[in-house]
Amino acid sequence: MSDQPRRPRTTGKPYRRPQKDPVRVLAFEALRAVDERDAYANLVLPPLLRAAREKGELDARDAALATELVYGTLRRQGTYDAVVAACVDRPLREVDPPVLDVLTLGAHQLLGTRIPAHAAVSASVELARVVLGDGRAKFVNAVLRKVARQDLDAWLEQVAPPYDEDPEDHLAVVHSHPRWIVSALWDSLGGGRDGIEDLLRADNERPEVTLVARPGRATPAELLDEQAAVPGRWSPYAVRLSEGGEPGAVPAVAEGRAGVQDEGSQLVALALAAAPLDGPDRLWLDGCAGPGGKAALLGALAAQRGAVLLASEKQPHRAGLVARALAGNPGPYQVIAADGTRPPWRPGSFDRVLVDVPCTGLGALRRRPEARWRRRPDDLDGFAPLQRGLLRSALESVRVGGVVGYATCSPHLAETRAVVADLLKQFPDTELIDARPLLPDVPDLGEGPDIQLWPHLHGTDAMYLALIRRTG
Numbered sequence: 001m002s003d004q005p006r007r008p009r010t011t012g013k014p015y016r017r018p019q020k021d022p023v024r025v026l027a028f029e030a031l032r033a034v035d036e037r038d039a040y041a042n043l044v045l046p047p048l049l050r051a052a053r054e055k056g057e058l059d060a061r062d063a064a065l066a067t068e069l070v071y072g073t074l075r076r077q078g079t080y081d082a083v084v085a086a087c088v089d090r091p092l093r094e095v096d097p098p099v100l101d102v103l104t105l106g107a108h109q110l111l112g113t114r115i116p117a118h119a120a121v122s123a124s125v126e127l128a129r130v131v132l133g134d135g136r137a138k139f140v141n142a143v144l145r146k147v148a149r150q151d152l153d154a155w156l157e158q159v160a161p162p163y164d165e166d167p168e169d170h171l172a173v174v175h176s177h178p179r180w181i182v183s184a185l186w187d188s189l190g191g192g193r194d195g196i197e198d199l200l201r202a203d204n205e206r207p208e209v210t211l212v213a214r215p216g217r218a219t220p221a222e223l224l225d226e227q228a229a230v231p232g233r234w235s236p237y238a239v240r241l242s243e244g245g246e247p248g249a250v251p252a253v254a255e256g257r258a259g260v261q262d263e264g265s266q267l268v269a270l271a272l273a274a275a276p277l278d279g280p281d282r283l284w285l286d287g288c289a290g291p292g293g294k295a296a297l298l299g300a301l302a303a304q305r306g307a308v309l310l311a312s313e314k315q316p317h318r319a320g321l322v323a324r325a326l327a328g329n330p331g332p333y334q335v336i337a338a339d340g341t342r343p344p345w346r347p348g349s350f351d352r353v354l355v356d357v358p359c360t361g362l363g364a365l366r367r368r369p370e371a372r373w374r375r376r377p378d379d380l381d382g383f384a385p386l387q388r389g390l391l392r393s394a395l396e397s398v399r400v401g402g403v404v405g406y407a408t409c410s411p412h413l414a415e416t417r418a419v420v421a422d423l424l425k426q427f428p429d430t431e432l433i434d435a436r437p438l439l440p441d442v443p444d445l446g447e448g449p450d451i452q453l454w455p456h457l458h459g460t461d462a463m464y465l466a467l468i469r470r471t472g
Helices: 022-037 041-054 060-075 077-085 097-111 117-131 134-147 152-159 167-175 179-189 193-203 263-274 293-304 316-326 379-397 417-426
Strands: 209-213 229-231 238-241 258-260 283-286 308-313 333-337 350-356 398-408 430-433 464-470
Touching (some): 022 117, 041 060, 097 134, 117 134, 167 179, 209 293, 238 263, 263 293, 263 398, 263 464, 283 293, 293 308, 293 316, 308 316, 316 333, 379 398, 417 430, 417 464
Parallel strands (some): 283 308, 283 350
Antiparallel strands (some): 209 258, 398 464
């Protein structure tokens, strides 16, 4: 017998160890965290990118590609699911979620980027070999080769119902929003097809990073010295980083003198601060202050007038974020952890009150695209009692002649005008203020007297604001 070790028998091509692609593995890990843990991509992705950079696995260009792969896949997930469903021989619910994540990630590369088709398929199959194993990689290869046969427009012609037969379902597939959200946004927006399509397209665009120069602590001119920084559209304190960038690298942001804040959020605070009062203007309340963006701007504006801000937040850890945002405020302020529906302060204590209430977040789908797939219509019923309770408490907390601002980052009528209308019935000694003249440079604010901002019209989140004066 020979002393030579017997060689293993092989069939076909020799085995090749899968090659790990750090960009796509990271994107897959982020998608799994969103799916498995209900995490938000904007919270999960930065630490993953930071760890990869520290290991030397990614450079700036790789990080940008990983970010695009994650957010692009999440934004167009509904569309890609429809395409993938047309390429598999079983219902999508029977496809293992990790496999489906690899497939939708591959579909985005094929249909939503300029990556060549052969490279997108090859990279996706290699990813599947690394994270799923060779057996399921073959399934991924077969499905994505079918996806690659047509471009996105051709697939939409095939998988979306005609607009004339079912307009809401057509828009849901084409623009990757659940049907119930399409319907709700259309009801709130009004108008015909063009407006809703513009809005849905805007929801799928990558938003700019917007900074706020906190009055008395930083100036817009200082922030404009940053690379690719341009003035905000509407807020005098806003500066946009038009090419993205890392806000934490801006010195004024790192020092807390400026912050990251959507321009719609800034406009809500500015409108409340500009609302006319009957009587003194000494004590302001932010009744839902976490995580602190509006509170920091309101605190700075209050300090300029010699007023004091009380910032209240129910969750202690979020109250800590508020305290951090307000640290260094040029005037006096206080931060407390308190339930806004059972407040520790006396009724009628405040001249101005803001309640930016918890909501479905349908106005910020650009920033949190996964929320559109996570929310359900019955979530509205869950938020309704809290929203009404917070507005009721706010109206009780303001003095006669003072003003309450009811704000929400959702345009859904059940979270905006329905809440305000209900509370006005309960408080007959109140009146709505026309908020539109308080933002004279901002167009298309709606029929009033409340304000509705829109991504496609204003480049902001879809913030809502109603201003209510206590009259007796």
